[in-house]
Amino acid sequence: MGMLEAILLTVITAATPLVLASIGELVTERTGVLNLGVEGMMVMGAALAFSATQLTGSPYLGILAGIAGGALFSLLFGFLTLTLVANQVATGLALTILGLGVSGQIGEPYAGMSGAKLQPIEIPVLAEIPFIGPLLFRQDIIFYLSIAIVAGVNWFLFRTRAGLKVRAIGDNHASAHALGIHVIRTRYLAVMFGGACAGLAGAQLSLVYTPQWVENMSAGRGWIALALVVFASWRPWRVLLGGYLFGAVSISQLHAQAFGIGIPSQFLSALPYAATVVVLILISHNRRTTLINTPASLGKPFVPDR
Amino acid sequence: MSDVGASGGSPLLAVRSLTKLFGSFAACNGIDLDIQPGETHALLGENGAGKSTLVKMLFGVLAPTSGEILWKGEPVRIASPGAARRLGIGMVFQHFSLFEALTVAENIALSLPPGISLSRVADEAATLSRAYGLPLDPKAHVADLSVGERQRIEIVRALLQNPELIILDEPTSVLTPQEADRLFETLAKLKAEGRSVLYISHRLEEVQRICDRATVLRHGKVTGACDPRRETPASLARMMVGSDVAAVSAAGTTVKGDVLLEANHLNAAARTPFAVSLKDICLKVRAGEVLAIAGVAGNGQGELFDALSGEFPVSDARAVSIRGKAAGNLGITARRLMGAGFVPEERHGHAAVPALPLSDNLVLARNQSDRKTFLAGGILGIIRNAVVRIASRRISETMDVRKSGEDPAAGSLSGGNLQKYIVGRELDRQPAVLIVNQPTWGVDAGAASRIRQALVDLAKAGSAVLVISQDLDEIFEVATEIAVISDGRLSNAYPAQDMTREKIGLLMGGMHGSETSPEAAHAH
Numbered sequence: 001m002g003m004l005e006a007i008l009l010t011v012i013t014a015a016t017p018l019v020l021a022s023i024g025e026l027v028t029e030r031t032g033v034l035n036l037g038v039e040g041m042m043v044m045g046a047a048l049a050f051s052a053t054q055l056t057g058s059p060y061l062g063i064l065a066g067i068a069g070g071a072l073f074s075l076l077f078g079f080l081t082l083t084l085v086a087n088q089v090a091t092g093l094a095l096t097i098l099g100l101g102v103s104g105q106i107g108e109p110y111a112g113m114s115g116a117k118l119q120p121i122e123i124p125v126l127a128e129i130p131f132i133g134p135l136l137f138r139q140d141i142i143f144y145l146s147i148a149i150v151a152g153v154n155w156f157l158f159r160t161r162a163g164l165k166v167r168a169i170g171d172n173h174a175s176a177h178a179l180g181i182h183v184i185r186t187r188y189l190a191v192m193f194g195g196a197c198a199g200l201a202g203a204q205l206s207l208v209y210t211p212q213w214v215e216n217m218s219a220g221r222g223w224i225a226l227a228l229v230v231f232a233s234w235r236p237w238r239v240l241l242g243g244y245l246f247g248a249v250s251i252s253q254l255h256a257q258a259f260g261i262g263i264p265s266q267f268l269s270a271l272p273y274a275a276t277v278v279v280l281i282l283i284s285h286n287r288r289t290t291l292i293n294t295p296a297s298l299g300k301p302f303v304p305d306r
Numbered sequence: 307m308s309d310v311g312a313s314g315g316s317p318l319l320a321v322r323s324l325t326k327l328f329g330s331f332a333a334c335n336g337i338d339l340d341i342q343p344g345e346t347h348a349l350l351g352e353n354g355a356g357k358s359t360l361v362k363m364l365f366g367v368l369a370p371t372s373g374e375i376l377w378k379g380e381p382v383r384i385a386s387p388g389a390a391r392r393l394g395i396g397m398v399f400q401h402f403s404l405f406e407a408l409t410v411a412e413n414i415a416l417s418l419p420p421g422i423s424l425s426r427v428a429d430e431a432a433t434l435s436r437a438y439g440l441p442l443d444p445k446a447h448v449a450d451l452s453v454g455e456r457q458r459i460e461i462v463r464a465l466l467q468n469p470e471l472i473i474l475d476e477p478t479s480v481l482t483p484q485e486a487d488r489l490f491e492t493l494a495k496l497k498a499e500g501r502s503v504l505y506i507s508h509r510l511e512e513v514q515r516i517c518d519r520a521t522v523l524r525h526g527k528v529t530g531a532c533d534p535r536r537e538t539p540a541s542l543a544r545m546m547v548g549s550d551v552a553a554v555s556a557a558g559t560t561v562k563g564d565v566l567l568e569a570n571h572l573n574a575a576a577r578t579p580f581a582v583s584l585k586d587i588c589l590k591v592r593a594g595e596v597l598a599i600a601g602v603a604g605n606g607q608g609e610l611f612d613a614l615s616g617e618f619p620v621s622d623a624r625a626v627s628i629r630g631k632a633a634g635n636l637g638i639t640a641r642r643l644m645g646a647g648f649v650p651e652e653r654h655g656h657a658a659v660p661a662l663p664l665s666d667n668l669v670l671a672r673n674q675s676d677r678k679t680f681l682a683g684g685i686l687g688i689i690r691n692a693v694v695r696i697a698s699r700r701i702s703e704t705m706d707v708r709k710s711g712e713d714p715a716a717g718s719l720s721g722g723n724l725q726k727y728i729v730g731r732e733l734d735r736q737p738a739v740l741i742v743n744q745p746t747w748g749v750d751a752g753a754a755s756r757i758r759q760a761l762v763d764l765a766k767a768g769s770a771v772l773v774i775s776q777d778l779d780e781i782f783e784v785a786t787e788i789a790v791i792s793d794g795r796l797s798n799a800y801p802a803q804d805m806t807r808e809k810i811g812l813l814m815g816g817m818h819g820s821e822t823s824p825e826a827a828h829a830h
Contacts, residue, residue, distance in 0.1 A: 175403035
């Protein structure tokens, strides 16, 4: 395996959790709900996935536990913001803080244990392609899922009627309600999809990226995922692009240190955020593009008048 | 749909003592209403009379507190708009329930039953819109369309469901006379097909022109049912308001004085892709004059207001003069200090902060122009609450602002009352120049008449008044001079008595050679 291949492999591993958490949050935000609790849901997913794997010995059950944990945890956010109409920003922040705390409790008995690493699944024939094969077709299931979910979300949003309803709710929830679309129900489902994706991203962290449990192991990736959604201007394929770009930047800082390139690591760590600011400036420059892509009801509470 | 008209005598839709309570407030109180197959039925009433609440119940958006809705004689419960559509009721909302980020076809597809592909929706919409004379491009994004085109989407969307009853809420408030004519032709086609129309409006003349019967609402109750063609506008207005609506009187000769407001080759580039650039605008308003500027929405009215008020100053100082002094490059406060007053189009969020009480809104608008009156303590700028309260009460009394409590939040007032307060807030300063954009948009007849009279009176007292409006009735009521804005260009101003609706209609579209052909002109 060549040097470049090894680097690219680490980029893919670093990018996958970002892509997963972002694509989930993208769907949530497309319905007009801003869930800032991605970090909390992610770290819950990581803790649950690792402990379930330790208990059952099966990383696949661990993945399921991570997904279910993230989804259930997001349900709490959904209940507070959608049913009780609490402030979305405050609730999201609380979810993150709560998630970091609770996950520490869950993962504590397993701290320092080395876990069963999720084994790659080799896809016959394709895996034999030189260079690309080992990179893309000798990967773990979570990587395959991440690509499938991005493709699926893109297809769902722009090719299906349900996806059209999701976009309509995000654009104008009052009109959507007037048309008889179930705004709250759809938002619950979208919030839970976001939670499930964040939980899966967490499972990737504790089963693939670094197969062990460390407190706060999400290490800010949930926030990068949130920035990525804006970076992608709520377009699924751009999440993939952005996720790999950000993944590459975070990996390059490790390699830069290894090669002794004199760029302060803090500067490289800040790059994803700086890139987000630049993208925000670029997309806000063109009002029409913003208007058509940004969910106009994002963060606004909805109470049907009845 | 051809058999619908034949069911002689029994109503298509009947409403029996329908009531909707919000808390203890009865928005609709024991309403009875019959709509016959194939009739065009008007629902008349002032803002807050309960028209919207009633149709929302008919369309399943609101649930009635008590009472009964009968559809073809059968009692029905309309739980959702979907249920209403399945029965055969279509609705065109006043505030369009469109999704700006979606395309025309996507917007239409959302209200259709599942299982129809988007391309088929696009084809059907294009066919249907042509058949009813409402051309539409299914692939266009709604954000890029004009108000008139947006209304077409709403109508086509309702028609695609093949409804037996179509409810239209204030459909012509956003249209040119020619566009309105086209809409009336569409309505005539619907009627010929045996469909019923429930037509909500406060424009009496239209109701008389196209409706077979009218039901009048006031304070949530039915106050009259009549054949509008046998009534006069005055008698209809009396049923709506409960007393005679004061006709705006422009009587009494006014002496025209000096030019107080002047625009001299005013140019302004478009600030956003959706905006219109102002091109070489020249106008003069003398003391004692009311210059009304007619035009279809989105032809530069907002931009003209911004340039004249100083919300967006221009670089050429002499492009705008107030009382003979160059003001083009000055901001809004400086222009207010020169004796001008301004009332923008948007009440909520522009002319007033909805969540703040009226008194705070008064201070916000006038703390610079009347600093000495309202603020104490020099640079500290401490608000003199007592003075503000008195001024606020004076404005409310002068303009007959009806409100709940002494100093309620601006947003809690009805549109008409808030607008009266906002106009009164400017009039209270006795401005030498007053510039108003759409002064009575969405305002009920009583309030509109009060506001128009105030504008006429101000001019008679020797001020120069500029009114930008889409409402031709209003323009003919208040104006001494009329000009037309189209695509950012302003026509010459003509004396009001020399202008006709036809002439205005032609100027609205004809100047830049599209929109209108002479034969489409209004036959009035």
